[in-house]
Amino acid sequence: MSQQHSRRRFLQQIGLAGLSLPLISANNSCNEQQSKQRSMQQNNAKKLGIALVGLGGYATGQLAPALQQTEHCYLAGIVTGTPSKAIAWKEKYNLPEKNIYNYENYDSIKDNTDIDIIYIVLPNHLHAEYTIRGAKAGKHIICEKPMAITVADCDKMIAACKEAGRQLSIGYRLHFDPYNLEMKRLGQQKVYGNIKKISSAFSFVAQKGIWRLDKKIAGGGPLMDLGIYCMQGIMYTTGMEPVAVTAQTFPISDTEKFIDIEETLAWQMEMSNGLIAECRTSYSENSNFLKAEAEKGMFELQPAFSYSGLKGNTSNGAMDFPKLSQQAKQMDAFALSIKNKQPSIVPGEMGRRDVRIIEAIYEAMKTGKRVTV
Numbered sequence: 001m002s003q004q005h006s007r008r009r010f011l012q013q014i015g016l017a018g019l020s021l022p023l024i025s026a027n028n029s030c031n032e033q034q035s036k037q038r039s040m041q042q043n044n045a046k047k048l049g050i051a052l053v054g055l056g057g058y059a060t061g062q063l064a065p066a067l068q069q070t071e072h073c074y075l076a077g078i079v080t081g082t083p084s085k086a087i088a089w090k091e092k093y094n095l096p097e098k099n100i101y102n103y104e105n106y107d108s109i110k111d112n113t114d115i116d117i118i119y120i121v122l123p124n125h126l127h128a129e130y131t132i133r134g135a136k137a138g139k140h141i142i143c144e145k146p147m148a149i150t151v152a153d154c155d156k157m158i159a160a161c162k163e164a165g166r167q168l169s170i171g172y173r174l175h176f177d178p179y180n181l182e183m184k185r186l187g188q189q190k191v192y193g194n195i196k197k198i199s200s201a202f203s204f205v206a207q208k209g210i211w212r213l214d215k216k217i218a219g220g221g222p223l224m225d226l227g228i229y230c231m232q233g234i235m236y237t238t239g240m241e242p243v244a245v246t247a248q249t250f251p252i253s254d255t256e257k258f259i260d261i262e263e264t265l266a267w268q269m270e271m272s273n274g275l276i277a278e279c280r281t282s283y284s285e286n287s288n289f290l291k292a293e294a295e296k297g298m299f300e301l302q303p304a305f306s307y308s309g310l311k312g313n314t315s316n317g318a319m320d321f322p323k324l325s326q327q328a329k330q331m332d333a334f335a336l337s338i339k340n341k342q343p344s345i346v347p348g349e350m351g352r353r354d355v356r357i358i359e360a361i362y363e364a365m366k367t368g369k370r371v372t373v
Contacts, residue, residue: 048335049076051115053130054122055085062307066327072335076114079106110137120144123217128153135160140338144171146228147351149219154352168348169334175346176329178321179301179310183290186299187237193295195238199278200230200290202305206283208257221261227281228354229305233290234269234277242269244372247364253284267361
């Protein structure tokens with residue numbers, strides 16, 4: 001780890017050294033930048049500051065744009081190991097130099113009063129470490145799903161946040177999406193009577209080389225990444241948790257691509273009332289739905305789990321809700337929880353529950369037996 005840090009520090013130094021070039025009209029540029037930052041500080045005075053830790057595709061394409069739409073929080077800082085990203089984000093979002101961190105000086109974020117919340121958007125195997133360090137720095141935490149690779153890590157994360165007196169929330173954006181909230185309402189309020197059959201699937205064709213195909217980094221295959229949405233969808237639609245699971249995997253089609261993770265996985269969740277939920281996930285298929293069939297009708301989403309473009313249908317017709325940013329609603333809700341001193345509706349305990357279910361599914365997959373949760 002120390003060699004990686006030394007190498008990253010060296011790259012940062014030579015990257016930043018390349019910026020030591022003469023600037024034309026430096027004073028004017030500096031004054032303009034300071035003016036922009038003062039204006040932003042005034043606008044953000046009543047908002048909570050969020051620092052994004054990890055500037056990959058999700059942070060860049062979803063979270064940062066969403067933070068331009070939020071009412072109760074704003075993009076206050078970043079943590080990145082790539083100097084070029086630090087420069088680009090600083091310019092694009094008018095970030096103060098003091099709010100830009102790397103992985104070596106991450107812990108010094110404790111001294112920054114601009115930053116109230118740290119959002120962990122790193123690969124799965126780093127969630128626990130950076131959540132715990134963030135809590136020790138006195139910051140509230142949002143951690144992307146899955147919460148961690150193991151239940152043991154989840155326990156450490158929850159304990160660290162409790163010890164620090166800070167909230168821990170998981171990035172379950174669909175709990176704030178109107179289409180998924182409608183599935184929850186229709187199912188839990190039994191609008192069409194008791195659910196008799198429920199199923200869900202989420203899959204896409206993964207490209208070779210992505211970190212999600214590395215078990216040491218991801219913790220598993222598509223179940224960790226996509227299947228968790230199916231689990232969540234079943235639980236918030238029925239209002240129940242599984243008491244047991246069974247699972248089946250299938251032959252690997254590409255042994256170079258899928259070395260130590262599942263390619264396709266089907267599993268069944270036995271709910272507390274005896275209902276059997278059918279689920280499937282894969283890195284070699286395309287699917288995206290959540291469907292419930294009840295005594296007096298049906299209701300479904302297809303696509304169900306995307307960032308936008310969701311479509312819903314019921315026995316009484318199509319669902320129709322206005323477009324919004326799921327991520328903006330999610331982050332605003334957490335900011336309000338902190339302001340109002342109320343618990344998050346997607347807390348660390350929920351993330352831990354889901355990792356516990358994932359561990360049970362993997363055990364069922366390996367043993368071929370029914371595993372209690």
